[in-house]
Amino acid sequence: MLGRKKWISSALVLSTIAGLTLSTLEPGFHSERAEASALKIQPLESVSLVQLSVPNNQKALDKLSELGIDLTHRVHYENGMLEVDAVVTPSEMAMLKLYGITVKDTLITERQLNQRAAERRTAIQQEKQLTSAEETVTFLRANHFTNQSDTFLYVEAKSTSGATSSTILTAKWTENGAEKTATLQKIEDAGEYLYHSFMLPVTEIPSEVTIESSLGGTSTSKVTEWLGADKPDKPKKHYVKNFVDHYMDPTEINARIENLVKEYPELAEIVEMPNKTNGYRRQAQATIGTMQNAAVVVTSKAWGHEGGNAISLELKKAGAADAPLSVGTSGSKIIVTLATDPDGNARSTAKEVVDVLNAEASNLVTATTYRNNAGNGIVEPATANLSDNLKAPASVSREPAAVKAIRIGKHRDGSKPGVLGYSQEHAREWVTPLVSVETAERLLRNYAHDKDTRKLVDNLDIFIIPSMNPDGAHYSFYDFNSQRKNMTNHCSPAQSDNGYRNSWGVDLNRNHNVGSAFDGYVGASTTNCLSGTYAGPSEHSEPESRNLVWLANQNPNIKFAMNIHSYGGYFMWSPGAYTPERETLPRPSAGEEAYYWQASDHILKEIKKHRGTVILPSRTGPIPDVLYSAAGNSADFLWYEKGIYAWNFEVGADLWNKETQRWELVGFQPPFEEGHEEAMEFSNGLLGLIDVAYEYSRDNKAPKSSITPNGGKHDDIVEVSFSTSEPATIYYTLDGSRPTYESQKLQLSGTREGAETLTFNKTTTLNWFSVDASRNVENKYEPGKNKKYNSKTFIIK
Numbered sequence: 001m002l003g004r005k006k007w008i009s010s011a012l013v014l015s016t017i018a019g020l021t022l023s024t025l026e027p028g029f030h031s032e033r034a035e036a037s038a039l040k041i042q043p044l045e046s047v048s049l050v051q052l053s054v055p056n057n058q059k060a061l062d063k064l065s066e067l068g069i070d071l072t073h074r075v076h077y078e079n080g081m082l083e084v085d086a087v088v089t090p091s092e093m094a095m096l097k098l099y100g101i102t103v104k105d106t107l108i109t110e111r112q113l114n115q116r117a118a119e120r121r122t123a124i125q126q127e128k129q130l131t132s133a134e135e136t137v138t139f140l141r142a143n144h145f146t147n148q149s150d151t152f153l154y155v156e157a158k159s160t161s162g163a164t165s166s167t168i169l170t171a172k173w174t175e176n177g178a179e180k181t182a183t184l185q186k187i188e189d190a191g192e193y194l195y196h197s198f199m200l201p202v203t204e205i206p207s208e209v210t211i212e213s214s215l216g217g218t219s220t221s222k223v224t225e226w227l228g229a230d231k232p233d234k235p236k237k238h239y240v241k242n243f244v245d246h247y248m249d250p251t252e253i254n255a256r257i258e259n260l261v262k263e264y265p266e267l268a269e270i271v272e273m274p275n276k277t278n279g280y281r282r283q284a285q286a287t288i289g290t291m292q293n294a295a296v297v298v299t300s301k302a303w304g305h306e307g308g309n310a311i312s313l314e315l316k317k318a319g320a321a322d323a324p325l326s327v328g329t330s331g332s333k334i335i336v337t338l339a340t341d342p343d344g345n346a347r348s349t350a351k352e353v354v355d356v357l358n359a360e361a362s363n364l365v366t367a368t369t370y371r372n373n374a375g376n377g378i379v380e381p382a383t384a385n386l387s388d389n390l391k392a393p394a395s396v397s398r399e400p401a402a403v404k405a406i407r408i409g410k411h412r413d414g415s416k417p418g419v420l421g422y423s424q425e426h427a428r429e430w431v432t433p434l435v436s437v438e439t440a441e442r443l444l445r446n447y448a449h450d451k452d453t454r455k456l457v458d459n460l461d462i463f464i465i466p467s468m469n470p471d472g473a474h475y476s477f478y479d480f481n482s483q484r485k486n487m488t489n490h491c492s493p494a495q496s497d498n499g500y501r502n503s504w505g506v507d508l509n510r511n512h513n514v515g516s517a518f519d520g521y522v523g524a525s526t527t528n529c530l531s532g533t534y535a536g537p538s539e540h541s542e543p544e545s546r547n548l549v550w551l552a553n554q555n556p557n558i559k560f561a562m563n564i565h566s567y568g569g570y571f572m573w574s575p576g577a578y579t580p581e582r583e584t585l586p587r588p589s590a591g592e593e594a595y596y597w598q599a600s601d602h603i604l605k606e607i608k609k610h611r612g613t614v615i616l617p618s619r620t621g622p623i624p625d626v627l628y629s630a631a632g633n634s635a636d637f638l639w640y641e642k643g644i645y646a647w648n649f650e651v652g653a654d655l656w657n658k659e660t661q662r663w664e665l666v667g668f669q670p671p672f673e674e675g676h677e678e679a680m681e682f683s684n685g686l687l688g689l690i691d692v693a694y695e696y697s698r699d700n701k702a703p704k705s706s707i708t709p710n711g712g713k714h715d716d717i718v719e720v721s722f723s724t725s726e727p728a729t730i731y732y733t734l735d736g737s738r739p740t741y742e743s744q745k746l747q748l749s750g751t752r753e754g755a756e757t758l759t760f761n762k763t764t765t766l767n768w769f770s771v772d773a774s775r776n777v778e779n780k781y782e783p784g785k786n787k788k789y790n791s792k793t794f795i796i797k
């Protein structure tokens with residue numbers, strides 16, 4: 001429907017943020033008026049995830065855009081209204097109402113989000129208790145049996161610490177003189193740990209099996225014959241999965257992949273990215289005073305953990321009348337003695353206190369008035385301890401963090417096609433690193449016994465980056481669940497008081513250089529540092545996004561990538577951005593688009609296998625066709641600059657509620673039970689992409705193409721359509737010249753449509769050849785070397 005498209009296009013401008021912030025828009029917040037009415041300073045507001053109903057008028061949409069509302073990835077069109085999910089504060093909600101934008105449902109409150117963090121702490125606590133006690137491993141069964149197909153070894157064992165994912169049980173036995181090993185699969189029912197098991201065909205029945213646990217427990221059992229009269233089911237292939245059992249912060253995630261590498265040194269290594277993050281750290285701050293014109297904002301020179309948090313500030317009135325304003329420091333303590341008038345009343349203004357602090361205490365702090373206020377109100381006596389407000393335990397490093405990838409493959413020398421999976425560009429998307437880690441574990445732990453896994457690891461070079469944004473992610477886990485961006489503050493001093501601390505940072509999926517907001521594309525802000533989609537001060541300004549550039553430059557063998565986000569259940573590819581006129585970045589050629597769809601079909605089927613989740617066709621396709629314009633996103637960088645087939649997942653498909661007959665969203669941090677299911681199904685999907693890469697590596701069959709109608713004599717205008725034996729790009733000329741890779745490519749006929757047809761209204765010679773995704777060329781044609789291209793002449797009377 002045309003109407004719908006137009007709608008989405010203007011609605012989606014809402015993710016472009018004008019250079020205005022809510023506080024400067026709201027009339028009462030305007031700085032000059034603030035002087036006059038002496039407004040109270042703004043506390044840090046709580047946020048909720050709500051569903052907004054946006055009416056059918058340009059004004060409402062423009063307003064949403066102007067306000068810089070933090071939108072999630074989920075946009076839905078229903079009954080003539082646009083439904084969008086957004087993370088908003090109470091004052092933003094009040095503001096939206098004025099423009100006819102209503103809050104339809106409050107989906108998740110900050111309190112509920114905090115419960116997720118509490119849930120996770122409990123899980124870790126339980127894990128600690130379970131793993132600190134001395135572990136024992138008990139055999140439930142060690143059997144062999146022979147059925148019509150083969151002879152099998154079947155083992156069940158239970159660990160006293162088996163309920164935690166850090167318990168990995170490995171079996172060892174001897175077969176024909178050779179030592180064999182296998183990782184056991186954890187078996188659970190309704191969330192309860194039952195045991196670990198495995199079943200494998202053997203060439204010789206071993207006399208005994210030993211189980212060793214990663215926690216140190218060990219046990220050995222004789223292998224006996226299974227005597228049951230019933231024949232067992234046809235043996236299932238031994239395939240181990242389910243390696244995640246709680247949400248993990250980047251510190252845990254990195255430890256996890258490092259341990260994996262230690263365990264599988266021949267198959268995996270850590271790739272440490274060259275650009276360290278700014279670090280999970282902040283300067284210590286305090287905003288002293290209750291009125292805007294009489295408030296002083298103080299920021300430590302040192303990081304909070306490096307002394308800033310020890311700084312205290314006391315503003316006290318001089319004991320005598322007519323005393324001058326002065327500052328004294330003793331260690332980390334700053335004492336400001338406020339000037340007094342002849343009657344002994346304090347008379348120093350905020351501006352005067354700011355100036356004297358900057359003159360006399362500049363070794364410890366920087367001071368400003370509140371949000372550009374002139375600061376002519378009289379400062380009241382007060383005391384404050386500065387704080388960086390960071391609540392993560394000391395075990396989370398405050399130093400610049402290394403972003404790490406785990407590289408998996410038997411041959412990690414660039415000789416094999418590369419596949420890249422990267423997650424958590426957006427900090428609050430807690431499920432996404434689980435998808436990555438689960439996938440890495442499956443590839444390594446199934447290598448020994450699953451031949452399908454082995455062929456992937458032997459023939460591909462797989463890069464997995466579980467957390468692209470470790471600083472923001474730590475902040476999301478410990479300080480502010482809804483954190484989306486990194487932690488680096490690019491705001492001016494006027495927007496750098498601690499009341500804004502949850503709004504700083506750069507959207508790492510808007511900081512890239514293709515179709516960027518700096519080039520005028522829609523879906524990010526270059527001017528509002530507090531916007532949820534702030535693109536940063538310049539393209540690739542952030543170390544986190546430069547790391548992706550580095551990895552792609554360093555490894556030109558990478559041909560496939562998956563950018564893993566949440567939520568909404570989308571599956572998308574380039575183009576990812578358009579201009580305000582809705583002119584998209586160049587569409588892939590018809591052949592490339594067909595390849596995207598073909599690969600998607602396999603990947604989505606793999607996702608469906610886990611619990612039947614179907615990614616809807618309406619949420620599958622090029623980004624602007626199904627979601628919105630996302631200027632400067634990373635997948636567009638990979639596709640347009642690096643020629644990498646680059647997809648985006650939004651894990652967490654809506655769930656169908658049978659009772660209400662409605663789709664329900666899952667959110668960024670669903671209860672772990674749901675998060676776990678999402679991790680399992682999208683790990684299937686990521687492995688599906690790795691399958692696609694494998695097929696690509698094996699494909700040496702050239703495509704074949706044909707046209708209808710054929711050349712020859714035609715009475716009237718001819719419309720020629722192409723078909724190919726597999727997805728392939730067609731290069732063609734119409735002027736009789738030999739086609740080359742610089743020739744015209746057959747394009748799509750329109751958004752979400754098939755390949756275009758070529759129309760001839762006069763006699764024309766059509767020369768063409770086709771090339772598949774693996775660069776196999778039809779009929780071994782080599783431009784400039786031979787003439788094996790196709791040629792047909794259409795004679796129009």
Ligand SMILES: [Zn+2]
Nearest residue numbers: 426429565566
């Ligand atoms: Zn995201």
